[in-house]
Amino acid sequence: MTKSPWTEHPTRTLRWRPGDRLDAVDPRATPGYHGGKRAGKRLLAEHGAELSDLQERLFAHGRTGGVRNVLLVLQGMDTSGKGGIVRHVVGMVDPQGVRCRGFGRPTPEEQARGYLWRIRNALPDAGLLGVFDRSHYEQVLVVRVDALEPPATWQAHYDEINDFEAEIADAGTAIVKVVLAISPEEQLERLVSRLDRPDKHWKYDPSDLRAREQWDEYQAAYQDMLDRTSTDVAPWYVVPADRKWFSRLAVGELLRHELRGLDLGWPAADFDVQRQRRLLTGR
Amino acid sequence: MTKSPWTEHPTRTLRWRPGDRLDAVDPRATPGYHGGKRAGKRLLAEHGAELSDLQERLFAHGRTGGVRNVLLVLQGMDTSGKGGIVRHVVGMVDPQGVRCRGFGRPTPEEQARGYLWRIRNALPDAGLLGVFDRSHYEQVLVVRVDALEPPATWQAHYDEINDFEAEIADAGTAIVKVVLAISPEEQLERLVSRLDRPDKHWKYDPSDLRAREQWDEYQAAYQDMLDRTSTDVAPWYVVPADRKWFSRLAVGELLRHELRGLDLGWPAADFDVQRQRRLLTGR
Numbered sequence: 001m002t003k004s005p006w007t008e009h010p011t012r013t014l015r016w017r018p019g020d021r022l023d024a025v026d027p028r029a030t031p032g033y034h035g036g037k038r039a040g041k042r043l044l045a046e047h048g049a050e051l052s053d054l055q056e057r058l059f060a061h062g063r064t065g066g067v068r069n070v071l072l073v074l075q076g077m078d079t080s081g082k083g084g085i086v087r088h089v090v091g092m093v094d095p096q097g098v099r100c101r102g103f104g105r106p107t108p109e110e111q112a113r114g115y116l117w118r119i120r121n122a123l124p125d126a127g128l129l130g131v132f133d134r135s136h137y138e139q140v141l142v143v144r145v146d147a148l149e150p151p152a153t154w155q156a157h158y159d160e161i162n163d164f165e166a167e168i169a170d171a172g173t174a175i176v177k178v179v180l181a182i183s184p185e186e187q188l189e190r191l192v193s194r195l196d197r198p199d200k201h202w203k204y205d206p207s208d209l210r211a212r213e214q215w216d217e218y219q220a221a222y223q224d225m226l227d228r229t230s231t232d233v234a235p236w237y238v239v240p241a242d243r244k245w246f247s248r249l250a251v252g253e254l255l256r257h258e259l260r261g262l263d264l265g266w267p268a269a270d271f272d273v274q275r276q277r278r279l280l281t282g283r
Numbered sequence: 284m285t286k287s288p289w290t291e292h293p294t295r296t297l298r299w300r301p302g303d304r305l306d307a308v309d310p311r312a313t314p315g316y317h318g319g320k321r322a323g324k325r326l327l328a329e330h331g332a333e334l335s336d337l338q339e340r341l342f343a344h345g346r347t348g349g350v351r352n353v354l355l356v357l358q359g360m361d362t363s364g365k366g367g368i369v370r371h372v373v374g375m376v377d378p379q380g381v382r383c384r385g386f387g388r389p390t391p392e393e394q395a396r397g398y399l400w401r402i403r404n405a406l407p408d409a410g411l412l413g414v415f416d417r418s419h420y421e422q423v424l425v426v427r428v429d430a431l432e433p434p435a436t437w438q439a440h441y442d443e444i445n446d447f448e449a450e451i452a453d454a455g456t457a458i459v460k461v462v463l464a465i466s467p468e469e470q471l472e473r474l475v476s477r478l479d480r481p482d483k484h485w486k487y488d489p490s491d492l493r494a495r496e497q498w499d500e501y502q503a504a505y506q507d508m509l510d511r512t513s514t515d516v517a518p519w520y521v522v523p524a525d526r527k528w529f530s531r532l533a534v535g536e537l538l539r540h541e542l543r544g545l546d547l548g549w550p551a552a553d554f555d556v557q558r559q560r561r562l563l564t565g566r
Binding site for chain 1: 414474
């Protein structure tokens, strides 16, 4: 048993609490963690096996009548590393048990049905780990910053979202909500490096610059979102994301903790094991 | 550059050809491959990086207006290793670009809408790698063997399926269809080992024994399926599956070959890179 490099677990250090200020979060920090980058990467890989085992239990549970599932909601400014979390953390478990969904600008059909329609449609079935790359929270982020709805409309979404999440939590969904907090300086580096690499040009969208110019408005929108929608059933975690290895390690830990919390054993056989053995082997 | 352990590539050795007999396939064989198990596992891992790169190109292509996608169809008797292919081969690429779907017994709603409805619904979007664990082919396998439809009905499905696949191939889907060929002896071992391990009981279904008792009927149904639905746009590959490492290596190769065949470069920037750099950096 190696000594844990965590002095305090991310479920505590990163959890949003009333009175917290987003502008007080240092995106380069590694709260509660005193190992380095190499140890962090190794730790994530080590925990991958347990994450994979826990996810398989969840899947098995879903296949035998269980209703639990897990939803990981990822929010953050462009280049904050949402895709990297999917690839490097979620990528450690069996893809059979994973449903990833990215939410871009809604289509006219989606628009017409209300913002929660496509969200509800994309919820993971029982036994699955669902991952939202952006989510219903865009409705109080880009929609607010770009004034796509009048204030009274988007302001009503906070309560609607809380009600929605309480409802799905009640139905069996464990919700893990993560904001990846990146600094504008780090974002600049990542955007420039996308421009430097032709194999990354497809990830670059000139309109991303607009959101970058609205940085302060977005920070204000995130602050209000965190204040208004971090609930007991679906708390927010703010994960410093200037160091990719730390954000991945931290989200891996949050997921592992959530899956462990479901306390799922392997489903018991609903058949007579000895009898089946006799039927199979003739002995 | 290491010398290839393939004397002949699986796209040639495993491809179903008119006149082929399923009962002539040796499930323990490793056609065209002269490396051992360890080398095979290493090779799969090595090719994982390329598979991952190719899949990302496909994804990038889909995000920039491209219509191509890939559909891997997995068929095979119980315990033939379909799930292992998903975990160990598909699991090597970014889950963001993957849609896995398993097809069990249809629900009454699905039943009412015709067998291709749920299949069409589950087709991967542009840029994605879709994986079907069982598929529309159950309609000429279990449906035939268990006489769930009169012969004239299920016999009509061969042509319907060919038309359906020609249609989606035309629309941009590269289809890779795989039958995992396992021997009854190996299946027995795998079923018994599921009974031996409480963490595998959830995978065991007493009704699997029924399909095992119908082995010859299933082989006949597979033979006809292969004869009737292996087309130029959507050929079948029969992969010997008694050695899991070989079937995984072979399916990895088939996927790699298919993705390479799409010949996708990185999408070109649709913006002025220098201008964006100036806007970003002020220089």
